Amino acid sequence: MQELKANMTGNVWKVIVNQGDKVEEGQEVVILESMKMEIPIEAEASGNIKELKVGEGDFVNDGDVIAIIE
Amino acid sequence: MINKILVANRGEIAARIIRTCKMLDIKTVAIYSEADKDSPYVKMAEESFLIGPPNVNESYLNINKILSVAKEAKVDAIHPGYGFLSENGKFADSCRKEGIIFIGPSSKVIEKMGDKIVARSIMKDAGVPVIPGTEGAVASVEDAINLAKEINYPIMLKASAGGGGIGMEVVHSDEELEKAFESNLKKSQRFFGDGSMFLEKKIENAHHIEIQLLADNFGNVVHLYERECSIQRRNQKVIEEAPSIFISEETRKKMGSIAVQAAKVIGYTGAGTIEFLVDEENFYFLEMNTRLQVEHPVTEEITGVDIVEAQIKIAENKTLPFNQDEIVSEGHSVEVRIYAEDPVRFFPSPGLITKVEFPEGESIRNETAITNNYTVSPYYDPMIGKLIVKGSDRKQAISILKDALMRYNIEGIKTNIPMILEIINNEIFQAGQTTTDFVEKHYLPVIKK
Structure with missing residues (x-):
């Protein structure tokens, strides 16, 4: 099981995957937006999205869990 | 009035x-x-x-x-x-x-200069050197690849409506151009509502040097010398200084008079800036900014002219209170932009500033947006302040800057102050070899070690 964490404080601009989706390592899961900069958050390992912890428009802090992949 | x-x-x-x-x-x-x-x-x-x-x-x-x-x-x-x-x-x-x-200037001038392809062609006609590149917008990927043969790689692919470093990419081969074309097209349509793109030869070992202009409503135009703004990250400026120690007195004069001439040709009014890329031999038009610039204070420091005051007086239909000979450049000024961001990854770092202490002193000027217990929101640009210093020469200015930055204290969020200190302590920066690739070449490799 892998906890995918935000690496920057900002807003969730786009959620690219759905709960239950299979993702490959390096695949974009969500895109965070802050101060005019978009940062994609990629899966660190292949697996299934067990839980999505955020929705579009949510505010996340650096280190917050975005999704759980297993 | x-x-x-x-x-x-x-x-x-x-x-x-x-x-x-x-x-x-x-x-x-x-x-x-x-x-x-x-x-x-x-x-x-x-x-x-x-x-x-x-x-x-x-x-x-x-x-x-x-x-x-x-x-x-x-x-x-x-x-x-x-x-x-x-x-x-x-x-x-x-x-x-x-x-x-x-x-500010007329809407006609703003719109012409805001379209990079139009601006490039107007400047060329006005006698300003432009970077070798395509004459108009490229029609398709195939068209771009064909035209690239005449320009030779490396090439900059640029969005005509681009700005703030968005919508441009350097490419080294047909394959890279093809890939960048698609992504740049999407990006510029989304950001600027216009996907027109053009190609320019990438100028290697270039300095970003710009000329500050003031023009009144009666055809009088003066320049307030140049600013050297080559230290950038993500195509946005971090350190700016005036004068530039890279260009010769002859080049300085030439750039100034060509910029003045261009402003006259386009009927410019107000404060504006023409940006150039400068290499060992030539200078080339990059773009014109039809507004006050972030880094205007360094020019104010060396010339004693309040640029905002000049803008207001011009808007009041007054004639410029000085001619070119009366504008004297004295000393050396450096500005650094304080960004709320991680100094290594350049990722934004909004949040609560629990404590802030600004350095004070005779040769130090603070332009800021923050106070104690101020929350930097994630909605706007990460720049939260500017620190400007002045010395009798560049060496002294850098030494005042270093001392001031050591006393600049922001708690609660990350800032780029460690990055600026690292850069100004670098011998290559101190020697004035500040090309636009400085951060990639001389900053990132050092801190990643």
Whole structure:
């Protein structure tokens, strides 16, 4: 099981995957937006999205869990 | 006569403009979004108006709302600052239709210079050297690849409507061009609503050097010398200085007179800047900014001219109070931009500033947007302040800067101060070898070790 964490404080601009989706390592899961900069958050390992912890428009802090992949 | 100005901006530049207005006994009106209600600039103005939610489209880019506030407050003029609506021809026009002075050039000039392809062609006709590249927009990927054969790689692929470093990419081969073309097209359509792109030869080992101009409504144009702004990250400036120690006196004179000539040809009025790329032998037109620039203070420091005051006087239809010979450059000034961001990854770092202490001193100028217990919101640009120093020469200016940065204390969020210190301590920076690839070549490799 892998906890995918935000690496920057900002807003969730786009959620690219759905709960239950299979993702490959390096695949974009969500895109965070802050101060005019978009940062994609990629899966660190292949697996299934067990839980999505955020929705579009949510505010996340650096280190917050975005999704759980297993 | 202008008796009351609405400042259509936020943060440090709103505070900067309000300060000069106060000195000139002009009343000021600040506008703010819900995210900026506790910003120091809001309290500096005589009147302030909440104009909407944090989202820029509903606040700082909301032309109708800003104009209705301007009418309600009965202002004579609007100062747009930089960014937001400052280079929006439609806004300039709308102000004037309402009988409000827009502090800036005509909407025609703004629109021409805002279109990079049009600007390039106008400047070429005005006798300004341009970078070898395509004459107009490229029609397709195939067209781009064909034209690239004549220009030779490496090539810059640029969006005609681009700005702020968005919509441009360097490519080294047909394959890279093909890939970049698609992604750049999507990006520029989304950001600027216009996907036109053109190609320019990538100038290697270039310095970014720009000329500050002032032009009144009677055809008088002067330049206030150059600024060297080569230290950049993500194509945005971090350190700016004046004068440039890279160019010779002869090149300085040539760049100044060509910039003045170009301003005359296009009928420019107000304060503006022509940006150039400069290598060992040549200088080339990059773009023209038809507004006040972030880094204008270094020019003010070496010439003693208050550029905001000059903008207001020009808008009042006054003639320039000086001619070219009367503008003297003295000493050396450096500005650094303080960004709320991680100094290694350059990722934004918004949040609560628990404590802030600014360095003070005779040769130190602070332009800031923050105070103790101020929350830096994630909605706007990461720049939270500028530190400007002046010395009798570059060496002294850098030494004052180093001392000031050591005393600059911001707690609670990450800032790029460690990055700036690392750069100004670098021997290559100190020797003035500040090419635009400095951060990739001499900063990132050092800190990643």
